[in-house]
Amino acid sequence: MTRTLLIATVVLAAAMAGGCASSPQASFYTLSAEHPQEPTGDGSGFPIPTWVIVMGAVTVPEIVDRPQFVRRADVNRITLDEFSRWAEPLKTQVRRVIAADLGVQFPSALVSAYPQDIDTAPTYVVSVAVESFESAPEAASVSILWSVKPPKQGKPVSGRTVVSEPTGAQGNDALVAAHSRALAKVSNAIAAAIRSIRGP
Numbered sequence: 001m002t003r004t005l006l007i008a009t010v011v012l013a014a015a016m017a018g019g020c021a022s023s024p025q026a027s028f029y030t031l032s033a034e035h036p037q038e039p040t041g042d043g044s045g046f047p048i049p050t051w052v053i054v055m056g057a058v059t060v061p062e063i064v065d066r067p068q069f070v071r072r073a074d075v076n077r078i079t080l081d082e083f084s085r086w087a088e089p090l091k092t093q094v095r096r097v098i099a100a101d102l103g104v105q106f107p108s109a110l111v112s113a114y115p116q117d118i119d120t121a122p123t124y125v126v127s128v129a130v131e132s133f134e135s136a137p138e139a140a141s142v143s144i145l146w147s148v149k150p151p152k153q154g155k156p157v158s159g160r161t162v163v164s165e166p167t168g169a170q171g172n173d174a175l176v177a178a179h180s181r182a183l184a185k186v187s188n189a190i191a192a193a194i195r196s197i198r199g200p
Helices: 002-021 090-105 172-198
Strands: 027-029 052-059 068-074 077-086 110-112 123-135 139-149 157-166
Touching: 027 172, 052 090, 068 123, 090 110, 090 123, 090 172, 123 172, 139 172, 157 172
Parallel strands: 027 077, 052 110, 052 123
Antiparallel strands: 068 077, 123 139, 139 157
């Protein structure tokens, strides 16, 4: 009786161990700038910038403000992918990526993902409100309201950019890359607005 019980216990423990070993593991993803800037100089010092771009308020819809990937199943239904997750809050990633994209567009400016207190340099404040951030197998789609507040008492410029970027392939890597490209197009629209304010 004891031997039978021991064998049953060993078999049960092995089955449980096997089940744990085969449990799916979550994968973590981050958005990225399309063409990140390469470090320059020897890092011994930083010149005082002649002008500054900073990210102000950034908001995302509550429906996607969560670690899990939110996928659109149909018009009235979404699914949460528990094993595909953002490595940091989506709001933080949108802020970081648009700042990085603008840094590529304006290498002569100090571009920061967060406000900076630099009184000696004209500062442009970019605010972003993500209206929708849709993930589907065939495309990554975003609708984003943005505004640029120029230095001093200049008149703000605002716009709305809607982008649907094909994934071109199946899988999360292709989806995340498509979202990064979509944000790059939003950054292009913001950059155009900044140029219209600053002039040639």
